[in-house]
Amino acid sequence: MNRPHPHFNGTISDEREVLDACLDRLYVGAGQVVRALTTSGLRGGVDEERMLSYLRENLEGLGEETLADFVVKNRERRPIEPDFDPEGRFTCVGDEEFRRVFRDGDGWERFRRMFPGSDGTLRFSRVGLDRRVTQALIYAGQQFDWNVGSGGYRLFSKTGGSWTELGKVGSWIS
Numbered sequence: 001m002n003r004p005h006p007h008f009n010g011t012i013s014d015e016r017e018v019l020d021a022c023l024d025r026l027y028v029g030a031g032q033v034v035r036a037l038t039t040s041g042l043r044g045g046v047d048e049e050r051m052l053s054y055l056r057e058n059l060e061g062l063g064e065e066t067l068a069d070f071v072v073k074n075r076e077r078r079p080i081e082p083d084f085d086p087e088g089r090f091t092c093v094g095d096e097e098f099r100r101v102f103r104d105g106d107g108w109e110r111f112r113r114m115f116p117g118s119d120g121t122l123r124f125s126r127v128g129l130d131r132r133v134t135q136a137l138i139y140a141g142q143q144f145d146w147n148v149g150s151g152g153y154r155l156f157s158k159t160g161g162s163w164t165e166l167g168k169v170g171s172w173i174s
Helices: 012-024 045-058 064-073 095-101 107-114
Strands: 033-035 091-093 121-124 135-145 148-159 162-173
Touching: 012 135, 012 148, 012 162, 045 064, 045 162, 064 135, 091 095, 095 107, 135 162
Parallel strands: 033 091, 033 121
Antiparallel strands: 121 135, 135 148, 148 162
16 A cells, blocks of 8 residues: 655754754763764564553653654654754764774774764654644663663653753663
């Protein structure tokens, strides 16, 4: 069955506004290393259903429209550059290079030599929005060393022209 391409809520610039609000709440250094493709933090299948239930139960006020837009937008990974990094403030690293850097126990030492301006790695998703572009859901994960990192989902609301975080839930910690 050939399904029409779904219409996404909001625009790339709406997503960038939410991303900026999210990054303001994280520790993001100059020359921040970012994985080159977006990630939803969802793993597909049964795990995905469990995570969606977890988000519904733990992010108070999360709308189904926002959640559905998040899931659809994140079905495919999308390049961070240029749409999500118009100022060129990130250092995007692809999966191959990432595997090369972290191929063994010396990964973090190698990373620090290669990217002295970055404190760690950052991954984030596309932004799920409701139709009115007043609610947003984003995933962000950061790693600073082998056992120092976390990731989770953040819910934002737009009032008076700016995005405010309403809540967050973790999905992993190391």
